[in-house]
Amino acid sequence: MPAECSTAKVYRFANSRQATSMPQVIDKLIRARWIIPVVPAQKVYRNCALAIDDGRIVALVPAAEAAARFAPREEVHLDQHALIPGLINTHNHAAMTLLRGIADDRPLMEWLEQHIWPTEKKWVSPEFATDGSRLAAAEMLRSGTTTFSDQYFFPEATAQVARESGMRAQIAFPVIDFPTPWSRNGDEALQKGLALRDDYRAHERVEVVFAPHAPYTVGDATLEKIAVYAAEAQVPVQMHLHETSGEVERALAESGERPTERLQRLGLLGPQTLCVHMTEVNERDIELLQQSGAHVAHCPKSNLKLASGFCPAARLLDAGVNVSLGTDGAASNNSLDLFAEANTAALLAKAISGNAAALPAHQTLAMATINGARALGIDEITGSLEVGKSADLTAVDLGGLEQQPLHDPISQLIYTGGGHNVSDVWVAGRQLLKSRKLQTLNEAEVIQRAQHWRARIAGHSE
Ligand SMILES: CSC[C@H]1O[C@@H](n2cnc3c(O)ncnc32)[C@H](O)[C@@H]1O
Numbered sequence: 050m051p052a053e054c055s056t057a058k059v060y061r062f063a064n065s066r067q068a069t070s071m072p073q074v075i076d077k078l079i080r081a082r083w084i085i086p087v088v089p090a091q092k093v094y095r096n097c098a099l100a101i102d103d104g105r106i107v108a109l110v111p112a113a114e115a116a117a118r119f120a121p122r123e124e125v126h127l128d129q130h131a132l133i134p135g136l137i138n139t140h141n142h143a144a145m146t147l148l149r150g151i152a153d154d155r156p157l158m159e160w161l162e163q164h165i166w167p168t169e170k171k172w173v174s175p176e177f178a179t180d181g182s183r184l185a186a187a188e189m190l191r192s193g194t195t196t197f198s199d200q201y202f203f204p205e206a207t208a209q210v211a212r213e214s215g216m217r218a219q220i221a222f223p224v225i226d227f228p229t230p231w232s233r234n235g236d237e238a239l240q241k242g243l244a245l246r247d248d249y250r251a252h253e254r255v256e257v258v259f260a261p262h263a264p265y266t267v268g269d270a271t272l273e274k275i276a277v278y279a280a281e282a283q284v285p286v287q288m289h290l291h292e293t294s295g296e297v298e299r300a301l302a303e304s305g306e307r308p309t310e311r312l313q314r315l316g317l318l319g320p321q322t323l324c325v326h327m328t329e330v331n332e333r334d335i336e337l338l339q340q341s342g343a344h345v346a347h348c349p350k351s352n353l354k355l356a357s358g359f360c361p362a363a364r365l366l367d368a369g370v371n372v373s374l375g376t377d378g379a380a381s382n383n384s385l386d387l388f389a390e391a392n393t394a395a396l397l398a399k400a401i402s403g404n405a406a407a408l409p410a411h412q413t414l415a416m417a418t419i420n421g422a423r424a425l426g427i428d429e430i431t432g433s434l435e436v437g438k439s440a441d442l443t444a445v446d447l448g449g450l451e452q453q454p455l456h457d458p459i460s461q462l463i464y465t466g467g468g469h470n471v472s473d474v475w476v477a478g479r480q481l482l483k484s485r486k487l488q489t490l491n492e493a494e495v496i497q498r499a500q501h502w503r504a505r506i507a508g509h510s511e
């Protein structure tokens with residue numbers, strides 16, 4: 050049940066001023082009907098306010114106390130809203146929004162080899178990556194995502210979009226041993242990606258990391274190089290792994306080794322590793338994930354649509370593995386709404402375990418927020434509403450008919466769908482969505498560019 054926000058329960062700076070002294074001037078004070086910090090788990094505060102200064106959370110206190118303690122430059126009242134940490138999409142191919150609906154209803158390898166890769170070969174360019182990433186950023190912001198991890202060609206274009214949109218991003222540059230629209234081979238991908246990492250070394254919101262694409266597109270020699278670089282500089286690595294049973298069977302037939310064992314042998318399985326998908330796991334895989342501290346990005350909608358299999362998310366969490374959520378690209382999902390992903394994850398967990406208690410709403414919300422931050426190595430910065438963290442926030446309007454009556458706001462967010470009800474979003478205290486209007490991206494232009502690409506692509510295939 051929601052708790053009144055009492056001074057005993059809230060966080061505060063140790064040396065913050067007391068209510069009796071002069072009010073502290075701060076940038077922003079956001080009052081919300083419900084504040085759900087995610088850490089501590091399951092807490093829901095009523096009639097509280099979040100104080101923000103210089104992009105960071107400085108206090109979470111009862112609204113009455115906030116009025117006495119702070120002199121905000123801006124005050125926001127969210128009278129029928131839940132304020133939660135901004136959602137974290139830990140696996141995306143942002144620019145693939147432009148390929149949404151181009152090849153539905155096909156299994157993974159047929160989808161990739163016969164449709165997606167030939168289309169990418171023909172059309173993917175820096176311009177395509179920019180326009181597709183802008184569409185993705187707009188869609189993510191309007192459904193409450195503040196941070197995304199991306200793996201796609203021309204990562205410099207997606208990094209630039211993250212920069213201009215104000216979103217937080219992990220740009221995982223793609224490494225593939227064969228020629229792609231971006232690189233001739235693995236070595237060239239590494240060289241270009243490391244140069245991009247250098248360009249963003251000092252950036253506050255954008256980090257560039259490694260993304261060897263999958264076990265079937267990257268050989269041991271390239272993976273060994275990545276393992277060395279990643280260990281040396283403590284850089285995160287993400288890879289599609291165990292996406293289908295066919296991938297695991299093929300690896301076993303070719304080498305006698307499961308892909309997880311192969312990563313372990315090559316020194317690539319560790320707390321910096323994000324394994325994307327993991328639909329096919331045995332006890333040994335779970336043990337390797339748990340012992341190494343590797344993370345899993347669960348992408349249930351893409352897995353369901355491509356009939357790839359089911360990641361046993363609840364089982365992995367019970368075993369102590371950190372599991373986050375990802376949408377995968379819009380060509381296999383076909384949406385970037387992380388609330389929809391959370392809803393699917395919660396329902397799927399119950400279906401595959403035969404246990405209605407598997408992945409309760411609060412745990413699913415944690416997967417979409419703090420677990421995502423852990424998976425990307427940024428949990429000191431974001432993922433929960435704790436003092437000192439960046440003010441990465443999502444406000445969801447729960448006043449609509451479909452949310453009534455409201456007994457439990459966390460239940461409502463996960464089970465009745467939150468994405469369409471996201472009203473406002475902030476990253477590092479900067480407002481990027483205001484009453485559903487994008488503040489940093491031009492919505493009409495984003496739509497016009499998407500339509501331009503549809504016409505170009507269709508003109509060549511119709
Ligand atoms: C190396 S850039 C990304 C590369 O991955 C392709 N892709 C998109 N979705 C998936 C998926 O679910 N499994 C494997 N590969 C995928 C994308 O089309 C690009 O070619």
Ligand SMILES: [Zn+2]
Binds near residue numbers: 140142325377378
């Ligand atoms: Zn993917």
